[in-house]
Amino acid sequence: MKISLKNRERIANEIVNGAVLIHGNNTVYRNNDVAYPFRQDSNFHYLTEWPEPDAHAVIVVKDSKPELYLFVQDRNLEMETWEGKRIGQEGAVEIYNAKASFSNTEYPKKLTELLEGIENIYCDYSNIKFQQYDQKALSFAVPYDQRGLEFSKATLHALSPILSELRLIKDTKELNLLSKACEITVEGHKVAMKIAKAGMYEYQVAAEMEKTFFDLGAERLGYPSIVASGDNACILHYSTNREIIPENSLLLIDAAGEYGMYSSDVTRTFPVNGKFSPEQKDVYIEVLKTQNLGIENVTTKNTMRDIHQITVRSISESLVNLGLVPMGVDETTSMMHYFEYFMHGTGHWLGLDVHDAGSTEKDEEPRKLEPGMVTTIEPGIYIRPNKPVIEFPLLERDPVKIRDRRKEIGMEEATKLEQEEIKNAKTVKHEVPKNLLGIGVRIEDDIVCTKKEPINLTKGVPTSVDEIEAICS
Numbered sequence: 261m262k263i264s265l266k267n268r269e270r271i272a273n274e275i276v277n278g279a280v281l282i283h284g285n286n287t288v289y290r291n292n293d294v295a296y297p298f299r300q301d302s303n304f305h306y307l308t309e310w311p312e313p314d315a316h317a318v319i320v321v322k323d324s325k326p327e328l329y330l331f332v333q334d335r336n337l338e339m340e341t342w343e344g345k346r347i348g349q350e351g352a353v354e355i356y357n358a359k360a361s362f363s364n365t366e367y368p369k370k371l372t373e374l375l376e377g378i379e380n381i382y383c384d385y386s387n388i389k390f391q392q393y394d395q396k397a398l399s400f401a402v403p404y405d406q407r408g409l410e411f412s413k414a415t416l417h418a419l420s421p422i423l424s425e426l427r428l429i430k431d432t433k434e435l436n437l438l439s440k441a442c443e444i445t446v447e448g449h450k451v452a453m454k455i456a457k458a459g460m461y462e463y464q465v466a467a468e469m470e471k472t473f474f475d476l477g478a479e480r481l482g483y484p485s486i487v488a489s490g491d492n493a494c495i496l497h498y499s500t501n502r503e504i505i506p507e508n509s510l511l512l513i514d515a516a517g518e519y520g521m522y523s524s525d526v527t528r529t530f531p532v533n534g535k536f537s538p539e540q541k542d543v544y545i546e547v548l549k550t551q552n553l554g555i556e557n558v559t560t561k562n563t564m565r566d567i568h569q570i571t572v573r574s575i576s577e578s579l580v581n582l583g584l585v586p587m588g589v590d591e592t593t594s595m596m597h598y599f600e601y602f603m604h605g606t607g608h609w610l611g612l613d614v615h616d617a618g619s620t621e622k623d624e625e626p627r628k629l630e631p632g633m634v635t636t637i638e639p640g641i642y643i644r645p646n647k648p649v650i651e652f653p654l655l656e657r658d659p660v661k662i663r664d665r666r667k668e669i670g671m672e673e674a675t676k677l678e679q680e681e682i683k684n685a686k687t688v689k690h691e692v693p694k695n696l697l698g699i700g701v702r703i704e705d706d707i708v709c710t711k712k713e714p715i716n717l718t719k720g721v722p723t724s725v726d727e728i729e730a731i732c733s
């Protein structure tokens with residue numbers, strides 16, 4: 261059974277009676293007649309698996325039973341000679357289990373027919389395509405028609421809360437695809453560790469690694485590869501990869517393949533000459549300790565916020581050990597001094613998107629992890645080369661309170677207050693140990709929450725100092 265068939269059944273169970281309107285991605289042009297490689301919209305893929313551009317779908321749900329109507333590109337021999345094979349309407353019915361399929365040009369007309377008598381319509385009205393394709397047809401179907409016709413009883417509902425909730429829990433078939441993406445990614449990272457040397461360009465390492473991803477069946481990258489040598493490791497989304505790898509530097513690689521539309525997400529940091537310097541090793545070991553702790557805590561007992569609090573505490577201990585902060589562990593945590601060195605979250609959901617759909621909260625409260633949720637665990641310490649002296653404000657800063665205030669009075673006002681508070685606070689100047697400047701370490705794995713122990717899908721890439729030194733030398 262196709263995954264999308266099961267997914268339509270899942271959404272039909274939620275909706276019971278109604279219709280879902282959803283649009284695929286279009287071809288996007290890069291220049292002239294050269295298009296960017298096409299990738300289907302993740303939500304559209306989730307519900308249809310339709311792989312071609314310019315498609316629309318209507319899923320009509322009656323008594324929790326879904327019927328798929330697909331609007332697709334017409335078969336056209338001339339066009340297919342230029343652009344490639346098209347599946348066409350027959351294929352939509354035979355291969356993709358559509359109840360009926362039409363030309364995509366017929367969408368507006370057929371939509372009105374399909375929605376007749378339907379009272380609950382689920383769509384993504386924040387999406388530009390809603391205005392483009394749906395709004396006009398829906399003005400006949402929802403109760404703000406003022407043209408003297410009989411009012412419809414239809415109500416519009418937001419689709420994304422339901423869909424992201426479904427996407428958050430991965431079933432076995434999805435986990436199999438994700439595992440395969442992770443297997444491929446593991447092999448690519450191992451190749452990078454083996455071949456990277458000082459003097460190579462970062463992109464040369466990327467090329468060898470990505471070759472392995474593609475050799476092993478990846479259709480594309482999950483996201484642009486970050487191959488950051490030396491100081492570049494402290495730039496979180498560095499992806500130009502155009503520099504020469506310096507002698508004795510660390511190389512931070514955050515890269516992954518996508519397989520069956522599912523993306524892995526892995527980071528490793530290793531010494532290009534095969535041996536950590538003492539200070540590189542000091543920082544590395546601290547991050548690894550935190551990462552292991554984070555992974556262990558991917559259980560149904562914890563929320564993502566719990567896990568972040570655990571890793572923040574652990575990183576704060578490390579920062580004290582390394583002499584990177586002026587005060588003790590409690591103050592480093594409560595005054596958010598750790599944020600100078602660990603300025604991102606501990607993890608994010610993983611699936612069709614590298615930052616996958618789903619909320620970490622339910623009913624405005626942090627939610628416990630559940631079996632089938634997949635998250636990354638990726639703590640880091642980045643000691644920026646251009647900040648040899650850091651002024652730390654002596655001010656209690658609770659991230660939860662900060663967030664709540666931002667919600668309460670709005671981002672604009674709240675951030676003004678925050679800046680004011682920091683400006684007025686006393687500060688303490690701290691000199692960063694010189695030999696640590698420019699060291700950036702992140703270690704990231706992909707973890708499945710289960711009823712029992714967490715499963716690390718990417719543990720095949722070495723993380724221990726000994727294993728890394730063995731594979732790199």
Ligand SMILES: [Mn+2]
Pocket residue numbers: 525608636638704
């Ligand atoms: Mn990540």
